[in-house]
Structure formats: C-alpha cells, structure tokens
Amino acid sequence: MIAAPIGAPEAFGSQILGVLAELPCLTDASIALDRPFMVSNSLPPPPALDTLNEEQSIALFLDFDGTLVDIADTPDSIEVPGDLSQRLGSLHERLEGRLAVVSGRALADLEKHTGELSVARAGSHGSDCRDAGGAAIGAEPKDLAKDTRDSIAEFAEAHGFSLEVKTHGAALHYRSDPTLEHKGLQFAQALAEERGIIVKQGKCVIEFVADEANKASAVRAFMETTLFAGSTPVFIGDDVTDEDGMRAANELGGFGIAVGDRPSENARYGLASPAAVHHWLQL
Numbered sequence: 540m541i542a543a544p545i546g547a548p549e550a551f552g553s554q555i556l557g558v559l560a561e562l563p564c565l566t567d568a569s570i571a572l573d574r575p576f577m578v579s580n581s582l583p584p585p586p587a588l589d590t591l592n593e594e595q596s597i598a599l600f601l602d603f604d605g606t607l608v609d610i611a612d613t614p615d616s617i618e619v620p621g622d623l624s625q626r627l628g629s630l631h632e633r634l635e636g637r638l639a640v641v642s643g644r645a646l647a648d649l650e651k652h653t654g655e656l657s658v659a660r661a662g663s664h665g666s667d668c669r670d671a672g673g674a675a676i677g678a679e680p681k682d683l684a685k686d687t688r689d690s691i692a693e694f695a696e697a698h699g700f701s702l703e704v705k706t707h708g709a710a711l712h713y714r715s716d717p718t719l720e721h722k723g724l725q726f727a728q729a730l731a732e733e734r735g736i737i738v739k740q741g742k743c744v745i746e747f748v749a750d751e752a753n754k755a756s757a758v759r760a761f762m763e764t765t766l767f768a769g770s771t772p773v774f775i776g777d778d779v780t781d782e783d784g785m786r787a788a789n790e791l792g793g794f795g796i797a798v799g800d801r802p803s804e805n806a807r808y809g810l811a812s813p814a815a816v817h818h819w820l821q822l
C-alpha cells in the first residue's frame with residue numbers, strides 16, 4: 540500500500556511515500572522543507588502529569604525508542620535503565636492501569652531490552668496489542684511473505700543496509716550511511732506497489748509490514764477496553780510513526796506530546812528528550 544504523497548497533511552502519518560526526499564536521516568532532527576504543514580517543534584511543556592490526572596483520568600501511551608530510551612547507533616545498542624520495567628509498573632499503578640507502551644519493535648524484542656513488562660503494550664507498529672497480563676487485544680498480526688522477506692534481505696546485502704529481521708516485518712537501517720536513504724525509499728516504493736505491503740519511515744530506517752495496523756489503531760483498540768474507556772488519551776512520541784498515535788489521541792479528546800527536535804503536526808506539547816520524558820513522568 541502506498542499512502543498519499545507527502546504534502547497531504549490529512550493523509551500523512553506513518554506511511555510513506557510520494558516525494559523522495561534526499562536529506563540524511565530525514566526524520567532524525569528535522570523534517571524536509573517540502574512539508575510546509577509541519578509546525579516547528581517549539582512547543583510548550585505539558586502541565587504536570589498528576590495535575591492533569593486530577594482534572595481528568597489520563598490514559599498514557601508511550602513510544603519506546605527516542606521517547607523512553609535515547610536513540611543509539613544500532614537497534615541492540617540502546618541503553619535501558621535496568622529497572623525500567625519496575626518503574627513503568629509503578630506508573631501503571633499511579634494511573635490505575637491506564638498505561639500502554641506502543642512500539643515499532645516486536646514485543647519479544649522490546650522485552651528483551653526492558654525485561655518482562657507488566658503494563659499494557661503494543662508491538663510491531665500497533666499490530667500486536669496486549670493487556671497488562673499479556674492477553675491479546677484484537678486480531679493476530681499478519682506477517683510478510685517469505686519471498687518479500689527474501690527480496691528485502693537481498694536488497695540490504697547488495698546495497699549496504701543493515702537488515703533488522705522482525706517478528707512481523709523487516710527493517711532497512713541506514714544510520715551508518717544516511718546517503719542510502721533515497722535508494723532505500725525507491726526500492727521500498729517499488730516493492731510496496733508490487734507486493735501490496737506497507738512501508739513506514741522512521742529515524743534512519745525504512746520498515747516493511749503486511750498489517751494495516753498502526754499506532755492510531757493501537758490507541759483506539761486500548762481506548763475501547765473497559766479499563767481505558769472514558770479517559771483522556773495522551774500519546775508521547777518522537778518519530779513519524781508516532782504522529783498516528785497523537786492524531787488518534789487528538790480525535791479521542793486528548794493530545795500528543797512530541798519528544799525532541801522533530802517538528803510535529805499533531806502534538807500540543809513538547810519535551811526535549813527521553814530524559815525530560817522520564818522527569819515529566821516522575822519515573
């Protein structure tokens with residue numbers, strides 16, 4: 540599936556493509572100048588979480604990479620505080636269970652880094668939603684076909700991308716050589732048209748998934764559960780794929796908080812870094 544061209548704000552979310560920008564690591568710290576609908580991320584900090592939660596019941600949705608942990612050179616070299624899982628467990632208690640981690644990573648990969656999570660979570664870009672006890676919410680995620688995986692692996696090998704084999708998808712990383720972006724996007728666009736798969740772009744990464752789920756559908760799925768229903772959703776994230784989650788939060792009466800420098804089209808507030816997120820959450 541190919542999403543509407545960049546420049547169509549109502550359609551823009553985690554899915555690409557259209558204009559193939561040639562900026563290094565497009566979404567790392569800046570958004571291309573050909574996206575005039577993007578506002579600068581000089582957003583005010585959010586009010587204190589406890590104050591907000593006293594005024595209305597808050598449901599928090601937290602992205603992982605770039606939000607709870609700093610971006611690192613490779614997917615496996617992130618530094619995760621050893622007690623992050625326990626701290627999230629305490630936050631879950633503070634919010635009476637209305638907390639979910641929503642990541643592009645597969646859940647097994649996420650928990651390889653955090654340790655076992657006892658909070659609600661969604662992996663594989665929103666396609667694998669679980670409640671705090673680990674029970675599935677919604678359908679099983681779809682997987683990429685083997686020949687599609689093989690084509691992505693062959694392209695990675697031939698052109699110098701680092702391949703991340705994921706439970707429900709695959710990712711081409713180019714952090715070590717941002718000039719590969721354009722070539723990767725051209726390949727992704729052609730493959731998406733040929734195989735009917737979905738392509739997402741993130742920070743120095745192009746990802747391939749078979750499932751139409753995204754962070755918006757994950758937010759909606761959680762908000763339909765008894766525990767989350769009637770609360771005000773707040774989505775915190777740093778990357779393009781998080782815009783879907785923020786948009787859903789807005790549509791459901793809540794708001795988004797953008798992390799870092801990347802201009803956000805959906806966030807109401809901003810926080811400078813994962814450290815600032817931890818501080819705001821009082822993790």
Ligand SMILES: O=P(O)(O)OC[C@H]1O[C@H](O[C@H]2O[C@H](CO)[C@@H](O)[C@H](O)[C@H]2O)[C@H](O)[C@@H](O)[C@@H]1O
Pocket residue numbers: 602603604605609610611612613614615617641642643644645703705710712714741742743744746778780
């Ligand atoms: O939705 P998220 O939890 O933010 O996950 C998005 C992707 O994060 C990972 O890649 C990104 O972080 C890496 C570690 O900092 C970095 O090296 C890479 O350049 C980033 O794109 C992860 O590898 C992907 O699977 C996630 O989808």
